[in-house]
Amino acid sequence: MxxxxxxxxxxxxxxxxxxxxxxxxxxxxxxxxxxxxxxxxxxxxxxxxxxxxxxxxxxxxxMPRLEALKFISFYEQEESINETLLLFAKLDFNRVQLLHQQDLSHLSRS
Structure with missing residues (x-):
């Protein structure tokens, strides 16, 4: 194929x-x-x-966020990649992960 x-x-x-x-x-x-x-x-x-x-x-x-992480690793290995798109994808994933960690921290203190 x-x-x-x-x-x-x-x-x-x-x-x-x-x-x-x-x-x-x-x-x-x-x-x-x-x-x-x-x-x-x-x-x-x-x-x-x-x-x-x-x-x-x-x-x-x-789960979309887990798939995003997998897609980032697949995309990094592509022959022709858009570095800006890859950077934004990583920043977005890390930012959302940080927000979840902060939420979890607030919940565990309560």
Missing amino acids: NDVKGMLSLYEATHLRLHEEDILEEALAFSKAQLIKSLAENSCPRLAKQISNTLEYPLHKS
Whole structure:
């Protein structure tokens, strides 16, 4: 398969389906089978890890902040990255983490 990232996007999109959307059910089965096949054939460890992570934890069925952390680590390994975008993603993640730590600290004092 040539377009693994496109197949990952299709797989993620199929998780937004509603009941009785047969075409999306078929797309889910197809994209999952293609990703599993690609996982077996793929020689790039970075992409294989991203595929297995997506198959195990689809984005729309997971916790957004944990997925953001995983995405940052995947994005850092990309061949062409936007340094500014990466910096903002890290700053955002760290800022939210700090806010949660402060909230937890206030709660534990009460």
